[in-house]
Amino acid sequence: xxxxxxxxxxxxxxxxxxxxxxxxxxxxxxxxxxxxxxxxxxxxxxxxxxxxxxxxxxxxxxxxxxxxxxxxxxxxxxxxxxxxxxxxxxxxxxxxxxxxxxxxxxxxxxxxxxxxxxxxxxxxxxxxxxxxxxxxxxxxxxxxxxxxxxxxxxxxxxxxxxxxxxxxxxxxxxxxxxxxxxxxxxxxxxxxxxxxxxxxxxxxxxxxxxxxxxxxxxxxxxxxxxxxxxxxxxxxxxxxxxxxxxxxxxxxxxxxxxxxxxxxxxxxxxxxxxxxxxxxxxxxxxxxxxxxxxxxxxxxxxxxxxxxxxxxxxxxxxxxxxxxxxxxxxxxxxxxxxxxxxxxxxxxxxxxxxxxxxxxxxxxxxxxxxxxxxxxxx
Amino acid sequence: xxxxxxxxxxxxxxxxxxxxxxxxxxxxxxxxxxxxxxxxxxxxxxxxxxxxxxxxxxxxxxxxxxxxxxxxxxxxxxxxxxxxxxxxxxxxxxxxxxxxxxxxxxxxxxxxxxxxxxxxxxxxxxxxxxxxxxxxxxxxxxxxxxxxxxxxxxxxxxxxxxxxxxxxxxxxxxxxxxxxxxxxxxxxxxxxxxxxxxxxxxxxxxxxxxxxxxxxxxxxxxxxxxxxxxxxxxxxxxxxxxxxxxxxxxxxxxxxxxxxxxxxxxxxxxxxxxxxxxxxxxxxxxxxxxxxxxxxxxxxxxxxxxxxxxxxxxxxxxxxxxxxxxxxxxxxxxxxxxxxxxxxxxxxxxxxxxxxxxxxxxxxxxxxxxxxxxxxxxxxxxxxxxx
Numbered sequence: 001x002x003x004x005x006x007x008x009x010x011x012x013x014x015x016x017x018x019x020x021x022x023x024x025x026x027x028x029x030x031x032x033x034x035x036x037x038x039x040x041x042x043x044x045x046x047x048x049x050x051x052x053x054x055x056x057x058x059x060x061x062x063x064x065x066x067x068x069x070x071x072x073x074x075x076x077x078x079x080x081x082x083x084x085x086x087x088x089x090x091x092x093x094x095x096x097x098x099x100x101x102x103x104x105x106x107x108x109x110x111x112x113x114x115x116x117x118x119x120x121x122x123x124x125x126x127x128x129x130x131x132x133x134x135x136x137x138x139x140x141x142x143x144x145x146x147x148x149x150x151x152x153x154x155x156x157x158x159x160x161x162x163x164x165x166x167x168x169x170x171x172x173x174x175x176x177x178x179x180x181x182x183x184x185x186x187x188x189x190x191x192x193x194x195x196x197x198x199x200x201x202x203x204x205x206x207x208x209x210x211x212x213x214x215x216x217x218x219x220x221x222x223x224x225x226x227x228x229x230x231x232x233x234x235x236x237x238x239x240x241x242x243x244x245x246x247x248x249x250x251x252x253x254x255x256x257x258x259x260x261x262x263x264x265x266x267x268x269x270x271x272x273x274x275x276x277x278x279x280x281x282x283x284x285x286x287x288x289x290x291x292x293x294x295x296x297x298x299x300x301x302x303x304x305x306x307x308x309x310x311x312x313x314x315x316x317x318x319x320x321x322x323x324x325x326x327x328x329x330x331x332x333x334x335x336x337x338x339x340x341x342x343x344x345x346x347x348x349x350x351x352x353x354x355x356x357x358x359x360x361x362x363x364x365x366x367x368x369x370x371x372x373x374x375x376x377x378x
Numbered sequence: 379x380x381x382x383x384x385x386x387x388x389x390x391x392x393x394x395x396x397x398x399x400x401x402x403x404x405x406x407x408x409x410x411x412x413x414x415x416x417x418x419x420x421x422x423x424x425x426x427x428x429x430x431x432x433x434x435x436x437x438x439x440x441x442x443x444x445x446x447x448x449x450x451x452x453x454x455x456x457x458x459x460x461x462x463x464x465x466x467x468x469x470x471x472x473x474x475x476x477x478x479x480x481x482x483x484x485x486x487x488x489x490x491x492x493x494x495x496x497x498x499x500x501x502x503x504x505x506x507x508x509x510x511x512x513x514x515x516x517x518x519x520x521x522x523x524x525x526x527x528x529x530x531x532x533x534x535x536x537x538x539x540x541x542x543x544x545x546x547x548x549x550x551x552x553x554x555x556x557x558x559x560x561x562x563x564x565x566x567x568x569x570x571x572x573x574x575x576x577x578x579x580x581x582x583x584x585x586x587x588x589x590x591x592x593x594x595x596x597x598x599x600x601x602x603x604x605x606x607x608x609x610x611x612x613x614x615x616x617x618x619x620x621x622x623x624x625x626x627x628x629x630x631x632x633x634x635x636x637x638x639x640x641x642x643x644x645x646x647x648x649x650x651x652x653x654x655x656x657x658x659x660x661x662x663x664x665x666x667x668x669x670x671x672x673x674x675x676x677x678x679x680x681x682x683x684x685x686x687x688x689x690x691x692x693x694x695x696x697x698x699x700x701x702x703x704x705x706x707x708x709x710x711x712x713x714x715x716x717x718x719x720x721x722x723x724x725x726x727x728x729x730x731x732x733x734x735x736x737x738x739x740x741x742x743x744x745x746x747x748x749x750x751x752x753x754x755x756x757x758x759x760x761x762x763x764x765x
Contacts, residue, residue, distance in 0.1 A: 018674045029682050033689035036704045041695070047505040080508070095553065111549045114424065119505050121550075122427040122452065126509065128548035130516045136546045137520050140539065141527040148527055155526055162518040163478070163511050164495035173470040173501055314471035341470060347463065 001218060005226035013234055019193045024238040027187035028245060034183060035250045038176045049082045050120045053094055053103040056085040060106040069131055070104070080127060104128065169343030171255055175310055178337060180252045182307035185332035187242055188268030189298040194231035195276025196290055198224065199366065203281070204375050211378055224370065228273065235269050255340035260348065264339070267355055268332045274362035275328065281369040301329030331355045381599070381609045385586050385616030392585045396578045396624075403574035403628060407567045407635050424550040426451065429506035431476040432458045432465060439485035441521065444537040448517045448544055449478070452509060469499060475506045478514070488518070489525060489533065520544065561644055564636055565724035568648050571628055572655065572713040573688045577680055578624045579659035580666055583617065584676045587667025617660055625656040647723040647737060654744045655716045661751035662712075668755040668762075687711035697721065712747040715740045 013019070054060055054070060061067070074083035086094065091103035095115055102114035102124050110128050114121045134156065141152055171177075200206045202224050204214040213223055243265055246252050254261045276294055283290050304327050306313030313333070317324045324330050331351045338348040389396075431453045435442055446455075453476075458468045468474045479497040487494045496514060500507040517540065524531060524539050531539070589595065590613070599609060629649060633640050666679055687693075690708035692700055697717060700708070708714040719740035726733055 018678070021678045026678070026681065029686065033686055036707070037689040037695045037700060040699050040701050040704075046503045047508045109549055111551060113551045113553060115553050117425045117427065117552070119427045119429075119509065121424070123505070123509050123512065125424070125426065125548060125550055126452070126512045126516070129544075129546070130512065132546045132548055133516065133520060133543050134523075137523050137539075137543045140543065141524070144528065152527055155523060159515070159519050160522070161511070161515055162494075162496055163498045163514050166479070166497045166499050168466070168499060170466070173466075175470065175472060178470075311471065314467065314473060317467070337470075342463065342466060 002222065002226045005218070005223055006230050009227045009230035010233065013194065013197070013230060016197070019197065020234075020238070022193055023187065023190045023235060024242065027183060027190065027242055031180060031183055031242070031246050031250060034179050035252075038179055041176055049079055050124060051082045051084070051100045052124060053084040053086045053091040053100050055088045055091055055103060055105045057088075057106070063106045065135075066106055066110070066131060073127060080123070170341040171253055173341070174253075177252060177340065178306055178310055178313065178333065180246055180250070181333045181336040181340075182302055182305045182313075182329065184239075184243065184246065184265070184336065185268060185305060185329045186298055186302045186307065187239060188265065188272045188332055189275065189301065189329055191231075191235040191239075191269050191272030192276025192279065192294045192298070193291075194235050195228070195273040195278070196280040196287075196294060197276075198228045198231055198273075199277045199280035199370065200287065200290075201227065202370065203373065204378055214375070220370070221367075228277065232270065232273050235273055236266065239265050239269050253340060254336065257339050260339050260345075261336065264332065264335045264352065267352060267359060268328075271328055271332075271355055271359040271362065274359055274366060277366045278362040278369075281366050298329065301327045305330040305333040325354055328355060328358055331358075379612050379615075380602075380604065381612035382616045382619075384589070385613065386619070388586050388589050389582055389616075389620050392582060396582060399574040399577045399581075400627065400631075403570060404631050404635075406570050407631060410563050410566050410570075424552050427509075429453050429476060429509060430456050430472075430474045431478060431506075431510060432456055432468065432474045433478050433480075434460050435480040436482040437480050437484045440533050440537045441485040441488070442480055444540055445480075445514070445517050448540075449510065449513055452513055465499070469501065472501070475504055476500045476510050478510065485533065488521070489536075491525075517544065561639060561642075561724040562721075564632075564639055564644075564648070565720045567632055567635070568652060568720045569693050569717045571632075571652055572691065572693045572716050573684060575624060575628055575652070575656060576659045576662070576684045576687075576713070579621055579656065580663040580680045580684065581676065582620055582624070583660060583663025584667035584670060584680070585673075586613075586616070586620075587664065588670075588673050588676070591667075617664070621656050621660040625653060628652075643729055644723050644726055647726070647734075648720065651716060651719045651723065651737070651741050651744070654741050654748070655712065658712045658716075658744050658748035658751065661748040661755070665751045665755040665758075668758045687713040690714070692717045692721075712744050715743040715747070719744070 070081070070083060073079060074081040084091075084094065084100065086103070088103075088105070091100070091113075094100045095103055095113065098115075101118070101120045102112050104124075105111040105113065110132060112121075112125055112128055114124075138152055138156070141148060201210050202213060202220065204211040214220070216223070243261070247254060275297075279293055279297075280290050283293055302308070304312060304316055304323060307329075313324075313330065316330070324334070331354055335348050335351040335355070338345070338351065342348070429452065431449070433446060433449065433453075433455050435446070456468070456474050458464055458474065458477075465477055469477060477499040479499075481494070481497065484494055484496065498507070498511075500510075520543055521536060521540055524536055528536075528539070600606075602609075604612075629652065632648075639645055662683075666676070666683070670676055670679060687708070689695070690700070690704055691697070691711055691714040692705075692708070693713060697705065705714070719737050722737050722740065726737070
């Protein structure tokens with residue numbers, strides 16, 4: 001009997017194009033839009049060689065130290081600047097049309113001319129400050145002991161880097177990835193549309209189909225379980241396809257722990273389906289109202305998990321951590337984030353633990369609402 | 379006017395779902411206008427850009443205190459608890475862009491000439507990281523220089539030398555900025571209309587079309603004493619009322635939220651571009667209503683069409699952050715030209731023909747899209763009728 005109900009239910013659900021659209025095609029399309037719109041966002045903060053010009057006059061040509069310093073900083077792979085030599089007039093034009101961030105005038109007091117304040121302009125200034133300050137340091141030392149000239153000049157060449165990068169075990173802090181994680185989490189919660197259908201189709205006072213199922217000589221729990229298994233199977237396949245699309249077509253990194261990523265998706269999917277079943281059993285209103293509640297909760301959850309504005313997730317977790325822990329979309333997003341970015345699994349385990357708790361709670365509550373329901377008249 | 383009244387009744391029935399988009403629009407507009415409450419003053423004075431960093435020190439020597447002060451000139455120190463999870467979270471969500479850790483006994487070893495390093499965790503390849511590195515290396519290299527050449531120097535004496543040396547700065551001249559209009563926040567609000575207005579127009583128009591496409595209703599209308607021309611005219615009048623009202627409500631919302639710029643010429647051009655876009659949205663709604671068969675499919679198609687074009691055209695994410703190929707795809711949607719026109723209008727300070735030409739050409743493209751949508755839907759309807 002299980003196989004009979006399961007197979008028929010499967011066929012029935014696959015014909016429901018609307019639910020398939022919202023659970024599969026919509027998140028898929030949204031992931032593509034995210035990819036097209038957000039793939040350039042991270043590049044804005046990447047350092048690029050700064051285009052600058054220097055006024056090529058006699059003062060610049062005569063100031064050999066400054067000339068060498070500037071040329072050194074504009075050479076090699078890790079260079080700071082892309083340097084152009086120009087007359088003051090040309091440099092002014094280049095600055096005006098935005099080809100350079102600023103131009104430098106050599107002299108006793110080095111001058112930087114810019115159009116606005118900004119990160120790149122500040123870096124140019126830091127470089128020039130550095131030069132003037134080194135000059136001042138040399139002056140101070142030589143004033144103290146003029147004989148050290150040769151020694152001092154030699155030591156200037158020996159500049160060291162004092163900052164060493166500490167390698168982190170997890171992935172890169174790529175902010176765009178979180179948008180895709182919230183999207184998968186939202187798609188998991190959209191499994192609630194399947195759950196909603198299952199409870200609507202088993203409560204005889206809600207739909208004529210449910211009334212027919214209720215008079216069949218099958219235990220209600222058995223009928224319900226067989227149907228919800230079909231729903232879960234479809235939703236899992238749908239989620240697997242979405243995950244595969246995001247991972248292999250859009251090339252979004254999930255870290256090396258594929259097994260855990262799949263486990264998260266399965267638990268997320270189960271939570272989504274049972275959430276829908278629970279809401280549908282609880283809200284004794286029309287389908288429109290139930291759908292509105294489900295979409296409202298999923299969208300609010302997605303918003304709080306950073307789907308529309310990434311900073312929200314961090315703000316909530318810092319200021320109202322309770323809200324982070326009761327939001328299934330955030331728990332799922334955070335589980336994916338932990339797998340990708342953090343090396344230890346304790347936070348992941350906590351997220352999955354709380355999420356499983358939610359899934360169990362929705363399941364038990366749905367059962368308690370649906371069981372032993374008798375209808376005096378329909 | 380029975381056809382007109384019928385259309386109005388259908389719209390009234392759909393008002394709750396249409397209102398959602400209006401609320402989203404008003405909400406976003408309020409957020410955008412409140413974020414522009416403190417407009418940036420045009421300054422002709424150079425201010426250093428400050429990066430947000432976490433500075434964790436296990437060494438409280440004067441040398442490190444001096445380093446902290448020096449970095450403080452170019453960075454804001456953000457307090458983050460010193461545990462791995464919190465620090466990694468802060469870096470991922472850009473609360474800080476750089477974490478600098480000073481190991482225990484750093485200053486002592488540094489003064490003794492041992493090879494020591496500060497530890498950094500940062501957003502790879504970021505400009506702020508290059509900026510902080512430059513400052514730290516400058517401080518420590520100057521300190522090393524003094525240690526090598528000044529005999530018997532104490533740590534306090536070293537810091538005094540460093541403070542004196544590092545106060546030397548290059549002169550920066552900021553060219554006087556040309557007076558340039560920048561209403562980018564207002565442009566963002568008008569651009570957002572591409573989402574809310576299109577959604578409202580497509581949903582409303584398709585709802586009317588779905589009802590009018592009903593076979594029984596069509597038969598009933600064709601046997602009524604109202605001529606085809608008259609009923610068509612009433613239908614178009616209803617569409618005009620609906621789209622005009624949808625446009626007017628959002629324009630009024632824009633006015634209320636930005637009273638300061640209502641009387642500018644830029645607003646006049648914003649109004650023109652949004653009006654042409656409304657016409658285009660109505661045409662698109664008419665086209666979708668002519669193609670789609672079931673009412674369930676309408677929200678699905680609306681969401682994909684509207685969200686897709688808005689994501690690609692720079693409505694949600696500013697167009698300058700989008701890739702070239704994305705914008706090329708987007709140029710096949712009217713939203714792209716609407717956003718382009720609005721962004722240009724926001725920059726307008728002179729209203730001569732040469733400055734207005736690009737704006738008008740973008741508006742003309744939107745108009746062409748609208749005409750194409752109308753022509754296509756008329757063709758589809760005609761083909762359907764013959765079938």
